[in-house]
Amino acid sequence: MNKTIFMTGIILGVLAVILGAFGAHGLEKVLDTDAIDTFETGVTYQMYHALLLLVLGGVIPIPERTKKVVYYLMTLGVVLFSFSIYFLATNALTGFDFRTIGFITPIGGTLLIAGWGWLGLGCIRHFN
Numbered sequence: 011m012n013k014t015i016f017m018t019g020i021i022l023g024v025l026a027v028i029l030g031a032f033g034a035h036g037l038e039k040v041l042d043t044d045a046i047d048t049f050e051t052g053v054t055y056q057m058y059h060a061l062l063l064l065v066l067g068g069v070i071p072i073p074e075r076t077k078k079v080v081y082y083l084m085t086l087g088v089v090l091f092s093f094s095i096y097f098l099a100t101n102a103l104t105g106f107d108f109r110t111i112g113f114i115t116p117i118g119g120t121l122l123i124a125g126w127g128w129l130g131l132g133c134i135r136h137f138n
Contacts, residue, residue, distance in 0.1 A: 011077060012067045012068065012077070014067075014081070015063050016067030017067075018081070019060045019062070019063030020060075020064070022057075022060035022063065022085075022088060023057060023060035023064070026056040027057075029056070033046060033050055034050075037100070040102075041100065041103070045099045045100070048099040049095065049096060052093070052096050055092050055095075055122070059084050059087070059122065066081065066129070070133070072132045072136045073132065076132030077132075079128050079132075080125050080128050080132065083122070083124050083125030084121075086121050087119070087120075087124075087125055088118070088122070090114050090118025090121065091118025094111065094112070094114040095115060098112060098115070
């Protein structure tokens with residue numbers, strides 16, 4: 011499981027760098043400043059959680075069950091939160107109105123919060 015967690019962190023990190031560069035250089039002429047800022051919020055959260063997955067998979071000595079739950083909460087949370095933000099920020103460039111699926115963003119955020127909470131509880135249990 012550690013290898014899967016670590017590799018997911020790497021993939022999400024690489025995608026965050028690529029999407030961050032795309033947002034800064036590829037979207038600056040086609041989106042307004044608010045949309046670019048929104049896009050960058052998605053990139054920032056994705057990178058934070060990519061780094062967390064690297065630490066979780068490589069360093070944190072907690073039980074595998076706890077790691078597995080945190081991994082799934084964080085990965086699904088990043089996909090729902092960050093990727094929905096990417097779509098919402100670039101809404102003006104597409105024919106589909108992504109605002110109709112905007113409810114996904116807070117679900118992703120809730121999963122990220124739950125992942126942090128589960129990690130905290132797992133650490134408290136393990137280190138006591």
